[in-house]
Amino acid sequence: MTWPILGSIFISSLLLVLVFLYLIFARPAIWRRNKSRISSFYIAWFSSYFLFVVFFTGPQDFHHYPPRIDSPYKLPWKSGVKRLVVQGNRSFTSHRDRHRYAWDFLMATGTQILAARSGTVIEVSDGYDGIGLNSNFILLEHEDGQRSGYYHIQQKGSLVASGDFVTQGQPIALSGMVGQTMFPHLHFLVFNKEESTSIPVTFNDVLEGVPLAGRFYVSGNVQRP
């Protein structure tokens, strides 16, 4: 299923919540008269929604992921700091298709993003500002050809230039809220050599290897000057 379908289900659910609140607070008479009918509808809708989220989003099969212990990646922020994963791999709305193996880490605008792995900067885009179609990002290429991407960074928020070699833990950008986003966060993912698709990776500093949506993780990525 593609994101327009997923997005529609998500937005419909959001609207249904608003309608529900409107009925209860602004039209209590209608709500009282149709209580059982309205309740059954909402229970049916949201239990299907819940089943859908549980069975059709999130990592499908952990066997696709490389072992955590060999992983060259660490969480892309300062060690000791705990952050929430708002969306994980194969998420409900936007982590699909080419961005299926992405994570959204909640991060206040202006937070230093550290390189998850040493590599060469191959692309920097930090000219955009505000919410819209175009996002700022930084792309690193690693020794085995894998490429890691850091998205939604602040306008003029890059701390590196194309061609620079950066080591793991080096600050590379300031996070932001630019592009297709509704809250400040870092969208992180690793692409294959051809950049045709994202690939499943693990983080060396995450005990279970794969961060999951709705959970907090403490980084073990020691900042380097």
Ligand SMILES: [Zn+2]
């Ligand atoms: Zn994302």
